[in-house]
Amino acid sequence: MHMADWWEPGSNGSVRCLMCPHGCVVAPGKRGRCGVRENQSGALRSLNRGLVTSLAIDPIEKKPLRRYLPGTATLSAGSFGCNMHCAWCQNHSISQAAPAARTLSPEQIVEMARRADCPSVALTYNEPSVFYEWTLDVARAARREELGVVLVTNGYINPGPLSELLPFVTAMNIDLKSFDEKKHRKWTGGELRHVTRTIGTVARSDCHLEVTTLVVPGVSDDPGDIEAQCRWLAGLSPDIPLHLTRYFPSWRASAPATSPDTLRHLAQIARKHLNYVYIGNL
Numbered sequence: 001m002h003m004a005d006w007w008e009p010g011s012n013g014s015v016r017c018l019m020c021p022h023g024c025v026v027a028p029g030k031r032g033r034c035g036v037r038e039n040q041s042g043a044l045r046s047l048n049r050g051l052v053t054s055l056a057i058d059p060i061e062k063k064p065l066r067r068y069l070p071g072t073a074t075l076s077a078g079s080f081g082c083n084m085h086c087a088w089c090q091n092h093s094i095s096q097a098a099p100a101a102r103t104l105s106p107e108q109i110v111e112m113a114r115r116a117d118c119p120s121v122a123l124t125y126n127e128p129s130v131f132y133e134w135t136l137d138v139a140r141a142a143r144r145e146e147l148g149v150v151l152v153t154n155g156y157i158n159p160g161p162l163s164e165l166l167p168f169v170t171a172m173n174i175d176l177k178s179f180d181e182k183k184h185r186k187w188t189g190g191e192l193r194h195v196t197r198t199i200g201t202v203a204r205s206d207c208h209l210e211v212t213t214l215v216v217p218g219v220s221d222d223p224g225d226i227e228a229q230c231r232w233l234a235g236l237s238p239d240i241p242l243h244l245t246r247y248f249p250s251w252r253a254s255a256p257a258t259s260p261d262t263l264r265h266l267a268q269i270a271r272k273h274l275n276y277v278y279i280g281n282l
């Protein structure tokens with residue numbers, strides 16, 4: 001099993017993972033909250049390095065990215081595991097479980113992208129920061145070949161690993177799941193301030209940034225929250241594209257789908273502050 005990056009030894013054989021803000025202290029034989037980093041004999045191991053569960057050639061707009069290499073395809077790969085546990089996850093079969101996977105090297109991913117005439121590769125489908133080591137390897141290999149590197153992420157990563165990875169990433173779409181701290185914590189298990197810190201860091205870098213909010217009733221459909229979110233994003237740059245996407249019931253979430261009128265109303269609010277607002281999944 002592969003050694004994980006970004007951890008330190010603790011007491012009594014435990015280890016502390018430094019990858020994401022959860023900062024799991026993992027006892028011997030146990031795993032962190034993401035379920036894919038395990039303490040084996042006092043060392044943290046990555047259980048999913050190079051294990052690919054999902055592979056497809058997608059339009060870049062499907063990530064969604066609307067203002068990065070428009071009209072192109074991206075070779076998209078995902079593994080399994082996630083450090084958030086959103087009840088409505090549409091990819092729960094890979095984010096919250098460990099399905100069958102095949103082993104692919106970064107060089108194979110790059111070669112597949114080349115053969116399919118994709119100018120970029122995307123680490124997506126599940127959270128790329130919980131297969132960080134492979135994500136970093138793929139990103140380095142792709143940049144050596146001058147391919148773009150896309151991350152579709154919840155932004156729940158510590159500043160250290162982010163600063164190591166960011167120079168090899170050319171575009172990101174970061175989920176901002178709710179701009180209300182309490183709702184964010186309740187529904188995702190993560191704290192909003194860490195996600196906004198990541199968005200701020202990426203916005204100040206050379207990496208292209210777009211943001212997605214899945215509009216879930218009772219979680220992220222409050223007009224005041226959306227207004228505050230868009231005002232804050234505009235403070236970083238009014239040119240950051242925002243995707244407001246429609247929620248549909250999935251996994252453990254059974255609330256009815258978001259109404260199109262709600263999405264249109266929130267988009268109107270967002271457009272007071274941001275220059276590029278897109279409605280998705282209608």
Ligand code: SF4
Pocket residue numbers: 017018019020021022023024031032033034035036037083129130
């Ligand atoms: S990456 Fe996983 S093990 Fe590490 S702190 Fe986050 S949830 Fe815990």
